[in-house]
Amino acid sequence: MSATLGQTEVYSLLSLSLACFGILANTFHGDGEPLIASIAFSGLAFSICYALVRWLGNAFMQRGFKGRDLCKLKKTEIPETMGAVAALVYLFILVIFIPWPFYKDIVAATSGGGNRDVMKELEEVETGRLLHRFPHNKLASYLSAILSLQSIVLLGIGDDMFDIRWRHKVLIPAVAAIPMLIVYFVDFGVTQMVVPKPLRPYLGELFDLGWLYYAYMALLSIFSSNSINILAGINGIEVAQSLVIAVLIVLNDILYLSPFAPYPHPATDSHLFSLYLLLPFIGVSLALLMHNWYPARVFVGDTYCYFAGMVFAVDGILGHFSKTLILLLLPQGFNFVYSAPQLFKLVPCPRHRLPHFNARTGLLEASRVEFKKPLSLPIAASLKLLHRLRLLDVETDEKGQVVSSSNFTILNLWLVWFGPMREDRLALGLLGFQTAVGLLGLFVRHRMALLVFTADNW
Amino acid sequence: MSATLGQTEVYSLLSLSLACFGILANTFHGDGEPLIASIAFSGLAFSICYALVRWLGNAFMQRGFKGRDLCKLKKTEIPETMGAVAALVYLFILVIFIPWPFYKDIVAATSGGGNRDVMKELEEVETGRLLHRFPHNKLASYLSAILSLQSIVLLGIGDDMFDIRWRHKVLIPAVAAIPMLIVYFVDFGVTQMVVPKPLRPYLGELFDLGWLYYAYMALLSIFSSNSINILAGINGIEVAQSLVIAVLIVLNDILYLSPFAPYPHPATDSHLFSLYLLLPFIGVSLALLMHNWYPARVFVGDTYCYFAGMVFAVDGILGHFSKTLILLLLPQGFNFVYSAPQLFKLVPCPRHRLPHFNARTGLLEASRVEFKKPLSLPIAASLKLLHRLRLLDVETDEKGQVVSSSNFTILNLWLVWFGPMREDRLALGLLGFQTAVGLLGLFVRHRMALLVFTADNW
Numbered sequence: 001m002s003a004t005l006g007q008t009e010v011y012s013l014l015s016l017s018l019a020c021f022g023i024l025a026n027t028f029h030g031d032g033e034p035l036i037a038s039i040a041f042s043g044l045a046f047s048i049c050y051a052l053v054r055w056l057g058n059a060f061m062q063r064g065f066k067g068r069d070l071c072k073l074k075k076t077e078i079p080e081t082m083g084a085v086a087a088l089v090y091l092f093i094l095v096i097f098i099p100w101p102f103y104k105d106i107v108a109a110t111s112g113g114g115n116r117d118v119m120k121e122l123e124e125v126e127t128g129r130l131l132h133r134f135p136h137n138k139l140a141s142y143l144s145a146i147l148s149l150q151s152i153v154l155l156g157i158g159d160d161m162f163d164i165r166w167r168h169k170v171l172i173p174a175v176a177a178i179p180m181l182i183v184y185f186v187d188f189g190v191t192q193m194v195v196p197k198p199l200r201p202y203l204g205e206l207f208d209l210g211w212l213y214y215a216y217m218a219l220l221s222i223f224s225s226n227s228i229n230i231l232a233g234i235n236g237i238e239v240a241q242s243l244v245i246a247v248l249i250v251l252n253d254i255l256y257l258s259p260f261a262p263y264p265h266p267a268t269d270s271h272l273f274s275l276y277l278l279l280p281f282i283g284v285s286l287a288l289l290m291h292n293w294y295p296a297r298v299f300v301g302d303t304y305c306y307f308a309g310m311v312f313a314v315d316g317i318l319g320h321f322s323k324t325l326i327l328l329l330l331p332q333g334f335n336f337v338y339s340a341p342q343l344f345k346l347v348p349c350p351r352h353r354l355p356h357f358n359a360r361t362g363l364l365e366a367s368r369v370e371f372k373k374p375l376s377l378p379i380a381a382s383l384k385l386l387h388r389l390r391l392l393d394v395e396t397d398e399k400g401q402v403v404s405s406s407n408f409t410i411l412n413l414w415l416v417w418f419g420p421m422r423e424d425r426l427a428l429g430l431l432g433f434q435t436a437v438g439l440l441g442l443f444v445r446h447r448m449a450l451l452v453f454t455a456d457n458w
Numbered sequence: 459m460s461a462t463l464g465q466t467e468v469y470s471l472l473s474l475s476l477a478c479f480g481i482l483a484n485t486f487h488g489d490g491e492p493l494i495a496s497i498a499f500s501g502l503a504f505s506i507c508y509a510l511v512r513w514l515g516n517a518f519m520q521r522g523f524k525g526r527d528l529c530k531l532k533k534t535e536i537p538e539t540m541g542a543v544a545a546l547v548y549l550f551i552l553v554i555f556i557p558w559p560f561y562k563d564i565v566a567a568t569s570g571g572g573n574r575d576v577m578k579e580l581e582e583v584e585t586g587r588l589l590h591r592f593p594h595n596k597l598a599s600y601l602s603a604i605l606s607l608q609s610i611v612l613l614g615i616g617d618d619m620f621d622i623r624w625r626h627k628v629l630i631p632a633v634a635a636i637p638m639l640i641v642y643f644v645d646f647g648v649t650q651m652v653v654p655k656p657l658r659p660y661l662g663e664l665f666d667l668g669w670l671y672y673a674y675m676a677l678l679s680i681f682s683s684n685s686i687n688i689l690a691g692i693n694g695i696e697v698a699q700s701l702v703i704a705v706l707i708v709l710n711d712i713l714y715l716s717p718f719a720p721y722p723h724p725a726t727d728s729h730l731f732s733l734y735l736l737l738p739f740i741g742v743s744l745a746l747l748m749h750n751w752y753p754a755r756v757f758v759g760d761t762y763c764y765f766a767g768m769v770f771a772v773d774g775i776l777g778h779f780s781k782t783l784i785l786l787l788l789p790q791g792f793n794f795v796y797s798a799p800q801l802f803k804l805v806p807c808p809r810h811r812l813p814h815f816n817a818r819t820g821l822l823e824a825s826r827v828e829f830k831k832p833l834s835l836p837i838a839a840s841l842k843l844l845h846r847l848r849l850l851d852v853e854t855d856e857k858g859q860v861v862s863s864s865n866f867t868i869l870n871l872w873l874v875w876f877g878p879m880r881e882d883r884l885a886l887g888l889l890g891f892q893t894a895v896g897l898l899g900l901f902v903r904h905r906m907a908l909l910v911f912t913a914d915n916w
Binding site for chain 1: 517521522546557560564592636645
């Protein structure tokens with residue numbers, strides 16, 4: 001891969017960056033227009049990430065971060081773990097962005113940066129109540145989000161470097177979630193859940209989950225990160241599925257902003273917070289995808305999958321829409337449940353389960369696992385049932401013994417359903433499916449949720 | 459190096475850890491006894507770091523993090539960048555510790571974790587003023603410290619991996635300081651400086667530095683990190699000098715706590731904050747030093763130097779004693795100024811400037827730089843002057859031309875003064891010197907500062 005940018009690329013990135021700087025320069029009035037600023041920062045994030053991934057590829061290869069693409073005729077080595085670059089750019093942008101959401105508080109309370117406490121007391125005296133109290137808790141929750149994301153990047157890089165064992169890896173997102181959980185505990189501590197109508201006679205309107213709520217948040221981080229990490233293996237799928245989820249959450253957020261909702265909707269602030277986290281994520285992910293899409297010139301590494309999953313988990317938890325998030329992760333959830341028999345060794349699990357590249361046709365086919373030892377009766381029966389339901393492709397010998405099956409991933413299942421196809425067609429098919437499921441999920445959530453909850457989510 | 463712990467080590471670490479857990483379990487009353495908890499956490503940090511450095515050494519070597527010790531007879535390869543492990547353990551402990559300083563606020567305000575805002579309003583009604591207002595700004599400053607430290611670790615690991623160029627490296631601490639500076643800007647924004655008495659007629663009591671204050675903080679981070687990074691090269695010196703500085707700051711902090719000061723001294727909270735950051739640092743650094751002291755079994759890498767320098771900078775800035783910090787960094791500052799002629803290429807700078815190992819005696823000697831081209835007249839004259847002042851060892855030929863000199867580092871100067879000595883004697887000598895200078899500095903600061911300032915630092 002060439003390590004320099006072409007002329008067109010340079011001009012495009014430069015003009016995008018200049019436009020973004022121009023927009024940013026015009027945000028210093030009113031409330032600082034944080035949403036506009038966030039969009040501009042996302043454009044910058046895109047440019048920086050696009051250029052850095054190109055420039056740093058060779059350095060990564062030299063340092064041993066490289067891998068071979070198994071689904072290609074020519075299995076040349078390309079840089080691995082480039083998702084770390086995207087994550088670092090993202091974190092940098094998120095930090096630089098901090099003053100914008102607080103612009104109105106800084107300017108209104110102090111005319112730009114004196115000692116806020118002193119000013120507050122003056123105003124208390126003058127008006128008898130607290131105007132302009134600085135939203136410290138908003139800042140703390142924003143900082144805790146960045147802390148958890150930095151942690152996942154640190155741990156993800158460690159994982160990509162040292163190949164941590166599978167059963168330890170799974171817990172990485174829970175460790176990275178600790179800063180967020182602790183700040184949540186110290187500063188907010190709301191552990192109540194709105195109870196669905198049918199259960200209200202027994203539990204009341206709000207049910208305090210107590211420490212279970214923290215367990216729930218940790219589990220959500222684990223689920224979100226790992227479910228993205230196992231829906232992987234073909235060019236672009238890790239980044240593109242994350243982009244689909246991010247865009248769907250953005251859609252959901254927009255529903256809470258004017259002109260779609262009465263302003264200020266009680267949840268407006270949470271959903272603005274969510275946008276501030278997601279827009280730059282979309283920026284860096286798009287840039288990364290342009291290098292990672294078929295035919296890939298870089299791999300993104302586990303770091304990216306963990307990082308993306310953590311962005312969603314942090315966003316959902318601190319934005320208070322974790323149930324909606326789970327809805328949007330349904331395809332990943334299905335893939336996890338579907339993979340479980342192999343992940344938990346109920347049936348043999350080969351080292352690689354990614355689709356099989358047929359060098360003659362240039363197409364991907366469902367990869368298969370051979371059962372050298374006969375399977376136990378209930379498992380063989382279950383596999384045959386799955387075959388009947390068209391959820392698996394099972395091969396039996398003349399005695400009716402199961403001798404092989406397609407591997408248990410949604411990628412292979414897609415190939416079982418629709419036959420061999422080129423790598424990018426497979427990715428596009430799955431992404432279309434994921435988008436459809438997600439849109440349906442959002443529709444259900446907004447149209448049907450009132451049947452079980454008395455009011456929309458706050 | 460064996461990757462397992464000996465039996466004595468296992469039992470010592472286990473009993474230390476158990477004792478620490480016991481202490482922690484007894485902190486859940488009163489104000490949560492954060493200082494006691496911090497000491498216990500530091501013990502845990504020591505144990506974890508000690509064990510992890512041993513366990514992970516081989517994994518680091520396999521991944522290419524290794525180096526040869528040039529000052530030994532047998533130049534075997536040992537793990538490099540192990541300071542990253544210490545830094546990660548430190549960050550983890552710092553995050554887990556967060557609830558303790560806020561224990562009394564959590565418990566007092568809400569009986570343990572409900573919605574604080576609701577409770578606060580109740581109390582406003584009852585008492586007419588705000589009791590138990592949660593110290594959000596303390597939390598934000600604590601979080602911003604952790605953010606900047608995480609950033610320096612991320613960037614430091616990047617540097618150790620990719621060998622960033624010297625002129626870019628220097629700026630790494632400034633980039634890592636950005637989160638702290640931005641939170642400082644958003645949440646505190648105090649940019650005034652107490653003016654020394656003689657200047658008061660011109661500047662007033664407080665002088666607002668404005669954005670210069672941010673430049674000052676960034677420069678302090680750069681100075682602190684890089685000055686530690688260039689006082690390096692022999693076993694243990696990076697970690698041990700950091701330990702000396704940390705212990706001196708702790709001494710200074712203790713002067714503000716009872717029974718040495720009236721409680722509550724206005725600066726007590728800042729200095730408690732400083733202790734919370736430093737005690738676990740001392741824990742991990744001690745553990746690292748036990749592996750890094752002569753004869754070293756691991757190297758610490760640039761990551762550690764950056765990290766240590768950043769701990770001090772963050773501590774000094776957020777604890778409001780940055781001038782005292784500069785005082786404690788005087789030996790490093792001297793080394794930097796002394797190195798400047800070579801760093802800025804006024805005289806030739808060889809690739810390595812660490813002392814020369816004499817294989818016959820087993821002792822270190824001052825390493826020398828040969829001047830192949832004759833030096834310009836003013837520079838030659840300056841070198842001869844330095845020689846007269848016993849600040850350099852210059853060799854001249856029969857024509858009086860300067861042909862070589864000792865390298866411009868404090869380590870070589872020490873060897874010029876006291877002759878060849880074993881590596882650990884050299885390290886001990888310098889550390890003793892550093893301790894003496896530091897103690898003198900603290901004495902001057904506390905006894906003499908009142909001559910130029912009207913009151914002690916707040």
